[in-house]
Amino acid sequence: MILYILGLVCAVWCVLDVFKKNIDLPWKLIVAVVILATSWLGLVLYYFWVRKNIELWLNK
Numbered sequence: 001m002i003l004y005i006l007g008l009v010c011a012v013w014c015v016l017d018v019f020k021k022n023i024d025l026p027w028k029l030i031v032a033v034v035i036l037a038t039s040w041l042g043l044v045l046y047y048f049w050v051r052k053n054i055e056l057w058l059n060k
Contacts, residue, residue, distance in 0.1 A: 007043070011036055014046050023058045 015032045031054065035042040 007040060010043050011039075014043055017051065018046075018054075021055055023055060027058050 014035050018028050018031050018035070021028070031046075031050070035046050038045075
């Protein structure tokens with residue numbers, strides 16, 4: 001139960017962080033859905049890899 005709540009809090013944090021980025025709304029929604037759909041794997045990938053590079057990739 002604790003892991004579920006922790007995962008939910010982390011997922012919400014990641015989605016909120018995505019919506020603060022300077023990218024188009026459709027991309028924000030796609031990234032948010034992928035994060036929520038892939039659970040822990042999506043959280044780890046977002047935090048360590050995507051978070052730093054997403055604005056560079058999607059604003060070319």
